[in-house]
Amino acid sequence: MSHECTTEDCRNHTSTYLCGRCTSDLQQWLDKVPVLVRELSVTVARLDNVRPAGGGGGGGHQPGSAAPISLDALQLQENLRSVGTDAKAYAQDSRAAGLAWLIQDWVTKAELLVSGPDEPPINHAANRERVRNIAPAMPTRELLPWLRQNARIVVTSMDIRNWARRGKLNPVGREPQPTYHPHEVINAWHDTRVP
Template identity: 80%
Template sequence: MECTTEDCQNFTSTYLCTRCVSDLQQWLSKIPVLLEEIGTTIAKLDNVRPAGGGGGGGAKPGSAAPINLDALQLAQNLSSVGTDAKAYAHDERAAGLAWLIQDWVTKAELLVSGPEAEHINHVAIRARVQNIAPPMPTRTLLPWLRANAKITITAFDIRNWARRGKLVAVDREPQPTYHPHEVLNAWHDTRATQLATSPKN
């Protein structure tokens, strides 16, 4: 049968093909470190004291502890996730679960590290790429983008953007191909949305 991941089309004996299992394992491998770091975000340790030192006798009786509830929910979500991607491959809901795990990890990374400084001129890169880069299949596209556009995305990103209509394949046979500049547009739009909607610590 075909892998159940949207737009994958690899044949497999389980619900996720070997490539998608490998992609998912990369996301799962990030979770233990994120769970350690997100504790600081949950407690909002950098915001416990008022600006200027606070002074004057501590918290008022009955006042609520400063807690980032969004970070707490993400920590609970990530704590419920298994560590073995191969185990997910036998679940008929595997494709949807993989997408959900990626979404949780991405949001947790934003909460932990905050917005990254924008040192790269992505607008200029997209304009240059549009003129030089032909459509490519995902397997070729991902390393090409790492080398030429200085961004790292996964096959899950590509398939998710295609499923949501942010990307349209140029050709579908023998496998889908995408214009690199359109992938860059999807990445930039997604990143901007995530930063705009990410809860502030």
């Protein structure tokens, strides 16, 4: 007997509650579970973002009390331990679509706990614009340490002379020595390092 797959927005016909494509997708999620269960053991014990066992509030860690653990990681680990390994078996269950969604949600949350959130991309253009508004033009002897400390880049006086000679950098003033805007030096440095 053929009917539609129970996965939301899937109209594929199937003889089970999940079509072949949705069963294959679920199997890919299930294949991640054993590794995540192991990796969550480390995350459970990680002490950077934990609540005391027993939910205790106040007072900090008391002698003889349970060590702090990540309860979120522990709960996800237990949830994932309850998951089966065969997507075809889930496809036979009338609750298959909901179970598949729940497993995907647990795996996604576990991956985030294990690896942490993605680092936001660095907006170099915005950083250079901020420097333009806060840093005045400086002579090379002041500029080099400023760039090391504030922009975390190493530029030599030879770099600055070469960029000025090639027209990548224009001095603001020449008396008693040339001065350069830090944001222009950062631009020149960035242009020579980014393809």
